[in-house]
Amino acid sequence: MSEKKDDGNGFIRFLREKAEARVETEESGSVPARTRVARRLRHELQVHQVELELQNEELRRIQAELEKSRRRYMDLYHHAPEGYIVLNAAGIIIEANATFARMVGRGRIQGAVFAEFLVPEDRPVFRARLRTFFRRPADKKIEVRIDTGNLRPRHVSLAAALMQQGETGGQAAAEELFVTVTDVSELVRVQEELQRSQQFTLAILDSLTAHVCVLNNRGEIIAVNEAWRRFADANPPVGGNVAEKANYFSVCEMADGEAASAATAFANGIRGVLEGREETFSMEYPCHSPVEERWFVGRVTRLAGFLSGHVVVAHENITGRKRMEQERLALRDQVNQLAKAESLSRMAGAVAHNFNNTLSVVVGNLEMALEDLQQGRNAVNSLELALRGAWRAAKTSGLMLTYLGLGMERRECLDLCQACSGIVADLLANKPEGLTIGVVFPPPGPTVEIDREQIRQILTNLVENAWEAMSGEHGRIGMDIETVEAAAIDTIHRFPLDWQPKKCRYARLTVQDDGCGIAWDDLDRIFDPFFTNRFSGRGMGLPVVLGILRAHDGCVTVASRPGEGTTFRVYLPLAAQADGPRS
Incomplete structure (x- = not known):
């Protein structure tokens, strides 16, 4: 049947043939034929009647399909995610879908003025743009707010297309406007939250006392905070500026005088972070003004969670701290x-x-x-x-x-463990009763350049100082010798006070007791000549130890707490042949 519906004539021939077939079927059992003319006329009338019946059946079928298609279209039209309305030149709604009715929250829409659905502030804006829509609606949009009666209006975006209704003078006459109403409330809410977040972030940055800016990979300033602006206004650089779009490297290159070296070093530090050679960079530098001395610390860090190749530069005034x-x-x-x-x-x-x-x-x-x-x-x-x-x-x-470290020119290379072992034998023979001495001198020991008698003075004075701390009671003194790196030498309560390591490795002699300890206030004075506390003696034992170490570029550290004992650690530089690289 579809093959016979290619054009109107074919369809008519199809109906004719179908009608003749039906009449012939009905006449096959008819009464005997009358005259030839009467039979043909009757035949034609019957065929025409059947054709009309077939046409009616086809029309009813097409009408049913059209109705079904119209209902489907209306379902799509009214349940579309966007609102659709048709406006005339006066802005009156000719037609609207159910989505728009739900947007405005009203049942009666047709015949109403569209502007009346908007908040009062947006009505004049819409009326002014309506005329523009009718003249040339292509690529034009407008955002307005629909008054829903709730506390928060609904934000919508309007886009329009002309509905051509006739021709006037060879040109189309626009009488109605088809408007698409898109709900953008969620988008507006997200934009408002993003804007509030940006304002909050800017407020935090502007509240900082540090001068902060963001640089791109070319060194151009793309953002600064309020502290940066105030400082730049009060201290304009020579021949340039440090506001947005300025090149920070160029500003650093313009520095002269004492500030030039600091500016160059800081610019190189920024480049190191931008190029990935350093994670962070910081330096302190003077930045004096004609009326006062000032110091700043500059810090450079990568900008996290943003475009690659950006860094944050912060300068903080540390004049008060300095x-x-x-x-x-x-x-x-x-x-x-x-x-x-x-x-x-x-x-x-x-x-x-x-x-x-x-x-x-x-x-x-x-x-x-x-x-x-x-x-x-x-x-x-x-x-x-x-x-x-x-x-x-x-x-x-x-x-x-x-x-004073004088009169000690005689020196020899000694195995420190071997030298101290002989001295400990004499100390054990003269130690007080009830005192225990523990020794860890692993051979061979570190080699140092010192007179053997001076080693005896150091060890004897430290041990005698320890057993005097026992006050004649039972106790224990521990001694050990090992080689340590210069970086392992403590800096707290280290004497002489101005001592700095000159060698890579040092021999360390430790003397530790569990006596009464030393008061915190006395720790810085125990090496002064003739300083004594409640212990007996002439007050020259520890000063002699310090003088010998001073003469040999060594040092001594002391750690103590009242009631918990005291630990002295003596450091002597290794002899020249023993201070080479480790095997």
Whole structure:
């Protein structure tokens, strides 16, 4: 049947043939034929009747399909995700789909003025644009807000197309406008949240005291915060600017005088982060103005979660911190001067007292010897006592020279473990009862250049200082020797105070006790000559240790807490042949 519907004539011939076939079928059992003309006329009438019936059947079928298609179209039209309306030139709604009715929340739409559905502020805008839509609607859109009666209006985007209704003077006359209404409320909400987030981020950046900017991979400034702007306005660079679109590298190249080297170093640091050679970069630099001295710290970091090849540059004013550091250093110098004056005063008083006592003994015995000689008595005993006093004075003078690091030219290469082992044997023979000494001197030990007697003085003074801390009670002293890297030497309570490592590796002698410990306030004074606490002694043991180490480019550290014992660590540089690379 579809083959016979290719054109109108074919369809008519198809109906004719079908009608004749039906009439012939009906006439096959008819009464005998009458006249030839009457039979043909009847035949034609019957065929025509059948043709009309077939045409009616075809029309009803087509009408049913058209109705079905129209219902499907109307379903799509009314349930489309976008609203559709038809407006006339006055802005009156001629037709609208159900989606638009749901948008405005009203049942009666047709015949209403579209502008009345908008919030009052948007109505004049729509009326002005309506005329533009009718003249040339292509590529034109407008966003307006529909008043839904709720607290928040519905944001919609309007796009239009002309509906041609006739011809006037050879041109189409536009009488109606087909408008697509798209709900963009969610998009507007997201945009508003994004804008609030950006404003919040900018507010945070503008609240920072640091001067912050963002650079691209060419060094161009693409964003700055308020602190950066204020500083740039107050301190304009020579021959350039540091606002958006300026090249920061060019600004650094324009620096002159004392600032040129710092600017070059900072620019190279930025390039290192941009090129991926460094994760971060920071440096402190002076940035003085004509009226004040200022210091800043500049930091460069990669911009995370954004375009590659961008960095954040932040400059923070640290003038307050620098001034505090200077004041602290000045105060420390004052304290050191006061401590030095106190130490010198104490040392001078102690030396004077020591020599006064010794000289009193010497002078007294010499006077007694003179008197004995005048009376013919034996003066040997008095002379011996005077000589002993003189030797004590000489010993005190020698200890003072040792504290100053003088008079120690004699040196030899010694295995420190072997040298200390012989000294420990003498200490064990003279140790107090109840005291335990533990030794870890693994052979061969590190080799150092020092006189053997000076090693004896160091170890003996430290051990005697430790067992004096026991106050005659039971306790334990531990000693060990090992080789350490220079970086492992502690910097807290390290003496001499100005000591810095000059070698890669050092021999370390540790003497540790579990005595009463040293008060925190005394830790910085225990190496002063003649400083004593509640322990007995002349107060020259630890100063002698410090003087020997000073003369040999060594140092000593002390760690102690009251009631928890004390640990002394002596560091001596390895001999030249022993300070090579590790095997």
